[in-house]
Amino acid sequence: DAKTTQPPSMDCAEGRAANLPCNHSTISGNEYVYWYRQIHSQGPQYIIHGLKNNETNEMASLIITEDRKSSTLILPHATLRDTAVYYCIVRAQSNFGNEKLTFGTGTRLTIIP
């Protein structure tokens, strides 16, 4: 699975959009980009994933560059409850194999009142 690079920490004002970048320059054509977050020692929580196209769900939007070498997770209106460590993970879909996720160090996002 491709390696990802994320800034170690970011701050964002409450109510503003939080934009979390992720570089994955060695991504392969069959690898998806996943985002999870972990709120203070709770279990990691799935946010969103994508392959080539931009994706949006009720939690966030995922913007993937055309060359797929980087992506941005957007939390449109950040709240204090969005304070967490955000993990960008790149991996190929495992067809009936180990669904292991490799978590890096992530970005610690702090929402400031």
Added chain:
Amino acid sequence: EAQVTQNPRYLITVTGKKLTVTCSQNMNHEYMSWYRQDPGLGLRQIYYSMNVEVTDKGDVPEGYKVSRKEKRNFPLILESPSPNQTSLYFCASSSRQGFGSGANVLTFGAGSRLTVL
């Protein structure tokens, strides 16, 4: 509510005293897995199971056992716990998708914080 339930959430024990951390999911997922999380080391996979009676080692299986007798349950067994197994443990499950669907979405439990003295 769809969830993965772990018990106990917190446990302090002593070296050598066998313990079991239970994990149960109500989503009819085939795949289940255990991770441990330690400061500076991130989340590391201990064991995984692709279906009932099918288990395999992850990256850090030493000192642990698992079993998968029923689809919903995947207990983690520490036969003789040692202080280096003090950690935060997470169970996770996933429905296995067919090729092309792209969804390797894991649902994690709330975690079990284990301290071995």
